[in-house]
Amino acid sequence: MDVRCQRRMPRIESHLLRSVAVLRILIVEDEAKVAKAVSEGLAAERYEVRIAATGEEGFFLLSQESFDLVLLDLMLPRRDGLEILTALRKRGVETPVLVLTAKDTIEERVQGLDCGADDYLVKPFAFAELLARIRALLRRGRMDQVLKLEHEDLVMDLVARTVARGALALDLTAKEFEILEYLLRRQRTVVSREMLARDVWQVTARATPLDNVIDVTIARVRRKVDDPFPTKLIHTIRGVGFLLGPLPR
Ligand code: CA
Numbered sequence: 711m712d713v714r715c716q717r718r719m720p721r722i723e724s725h726l727l728r729s730v731a732v733l734r735i736l737i738v739e740d741e742a743k744v745a746k747a748v749s750e751g752l753a754a755e756r757y758e759v760r761i762a763a764t765g766e767e768g769f770f771l772l773s774q775e776s777f778d779l780v781l782l783d784l785m786l787p788r789r790d791g792l793e794i795l796t797a798l799r800k801r802g803v804e805t806p807v808l809v810l811t812a813k814d815t816i817e818e819r820v821q822g823l824d825c826g827a828d829d830y831l832v833k834p835f836a837f838a839e840l841l842a843r844i845r846a847l848l849r850r851g852r853m854d855q856v857l858k859l860e861h862e863d864l865v866m867d868l869v870a871r872t873v874a875r876g877a878l879a880l881d882l883t884a885k886e887f888e889i890l891e892y893l894l895r896r897q898r899t900v901v902s903r904e905m906l907a908r909d910v911w912q913v914t915a916r917a918t919p920l921d922n923v924i925d926v927t928i929a930r931v932r933r934k935v936d937d938p939f940p941t942k943l944i945h946t947i948r949g950v951g952f953l954l955g956p957l958p959r
Pocket residue numbers: 739740741783784785786
């Protein structure tokens with residue numbers, strides 16, 4: 711068998727796995743009864759659900775973990791949903807947001823959409839309608855995701871398998887491409903060497919030689935992605951791993 715074909719196999723499999731992976735939804739809702747009911751309904755539809763009871767908690771979870779969709783209540787204690795939404799979009803979090811609210815005036819809907827909401831559902835709503843809107847948003851999100859990954863002026867075309875930063879086309883090896891794709895899919899979150907070893911190299915046992923290979927490959931990716939530009943996109947977080955995105959303040 712052609713060695714190159716053999717090497718390509720895990721890649722294809724990991725793409726397939728990713729496409730059937732469980733979709734994660736974050737519910738930001740202070741009314742425990744509503745949060746529980748929606749969460750149970752979504753879990754029954756095989757979504758993985760997390761609940762945040764305040765906007766701060768929601769904001770924190772979104773900066774720590776990756777979600778495919780957020781259900782955001784507008785009437786929250788302290789910082790309301792619109793403030794949270796504005797802050798998220800400002801930070802570049804592009805996760806689709808479906809606003810759930812008891813407010814029902816045209817002004818409020820427009821304001822919600824202007825702040826970066828992707829859709830709007832007024833309480834009380836039929837669960838079937840919520841599901842339909844969630845599916846529509848996820849479909850939209852997934853289609854974008856499959857074709858292109860972006861961060862700032864860095865664009866990865868997953869179909870053509872090309873990478874460019876601004877007007878400059880970057881020439882990456884297959885492994886470098888894979889690492890950069892991994893970082894782009896988890897942008898703004900820290901990726902550890904352990905994660906790279908497990909998911910990119912498919913090696914679960916930690917070993918110093920592999921850590922060295924990872925460091926060398928990351929260094930090559932950074933040279934290509936960041937060296938020609940004043941704004942650096944990839945950072946080393948000492949003792950933890952690597953981050954594609956702005957350094958946390
Ligand atoms: Ca509420």
